[in-house]
Amino acid sequence: MTLKETPCWLDTVTLPTFDNARPWPVRVDVAVVGGGYTGLSAARTLAKRGAKVAVLEAQTIGWGASSRNGGMVLTGLKVGASTLIAGYGLETARRLFAASVASIDCVEQIIRQEAIDCDFSRSGHLDLAFKPAHFKAFAHHVELIAREFNHSVRLVPKSELRGEIGSDLYYGGLVDETSAGLNPVRYVAGLARAAEKAGAELHEWTPAERVARESSGFRITTPRGELRAGEVFFATNGYTGSAVPSLQKRIIPIGSYIIATETLPDDLAREVSPRNRMMFDTKNYLYYFRLTPDRRMLFGGRAGFVPATPDTVRESAEILRRAMLSVYPQLRDVKVEYAWGGTLGFTFDRLPHAGKIDGLHYAMGYAGHGVAMATYLGAKMAEIILGGPNENPFEGLPFPTAPLGLYDGNPWFMPLAGWWYRLLDWIS
DSSP: OOOOOOOOEEEEGOOOOOOOTSSOOOOEEEEEOOSHHHHHHHHHOOOOOTTTTTESSSSSSOOOOHHOOOEEOOOSSSSSSHHHHHHHHHHHHHHHHHHHHHHHHHHHHHHOOOOOOOOOBBBOOOOOOOSSSHHHHHHHHHHHHHHHHOOOOOOEGGGGGGTOOOOOSSSEEEEEEEOOOOOOOHHHHHHHHHHOOOOOOEESSSSOEEEETTTEEEEEEETTEEEEEEEEEEOGGGGTTSHHHHHHHHEEEHHHHHHHHEEOOOOHHHHHOOOEEEEEEOOSSOOOEEEEETTTEEEEEEOOSOOOOOOHHHHHHHHHHHHHHHHGGGGGTEEEEEEEEEEEEEOOOOOOOEEEETTEEEEEOTTOOOHHHHHHHHHHHHHHHHHOOOOOTTTTOOOOGGGGOOOOSSSTTTTHHHHHHHHHHOOO
């Protein structure tokens, strides 16, 4: 069977199309740059409140990470609770962690309100200890987040781990029942339809090439012509380009790759994932995996840190298949049918950021936690743009650039970072 180099999710839904022959709007209240979760969530909120909104997407709606991810809707942030408290203080850490939990509620509420059929399920996540020391750290984590964040998770010792995962590779686990899974393409398609239904105009193949400040707002140059907007919201995450250099130099595009197998027999599916959790491990060079609603094993990781190309997708497919068999030897005779890559947006402090820079609104930098947080911050920033209360949990956090100005948007250091994280995994 020929390997399909596209996300398996694309075979489960027909994405909506948008007529670029419609009249160009010339002027809008808000221009949203980026047609993924962040931009569509913002556009939906803005349009429902009566704003005239245009979404400018460089490719097709949902083309980026919004259709290429694993469909994991997770609590927490890339930065762990202890590090968060040490770096930002207890009150800020509480606010940020609470936002990660609220973001899942936000996704669930939108799905319910808009009747989006996307296989949303609160199946929980399972964090897997790759080394014995990692499991010992879990015990401290359980106590810390219960005490300081009023959030409950539970330990699964190695002796009981077979009830959660059909693998003997790991040394225990940590279960959070709050997390969820969904079909990310069905979700982004539903968000797009909801935004358009509310009155937003969605323009595909319309990159924002330049943005200039004017007395009455902003002038955005696109291949289709100029657009004037009172406010501009950048929602480009790992695909942030040179139109706003002050944002580009703060976002690091990192490649992430996924394979998906053929549909598994019922008994094998139950063996590898008895509780249908969203699963990932404690390595820096982590694996993340789950069953899809149609019983495929979806297995992802940082097989290469560079953004995806056809060559890196094929190379990563082989790396990930070997990794999958190290976790699940019982899948050795199962065919891999899909392989694809996408680009995540990381920041230098590994936290999302949202706010205003050079007069432009933005939300980005989700570091692999974007399904929920992008939806949530898109809606929160829309409320701020409309003059509502500022409920942005990341307000006031510094948005760092590289030390000594050594980064301008070209991630030249990613091969070095890959080696560094491999070293950390070896010595940790």
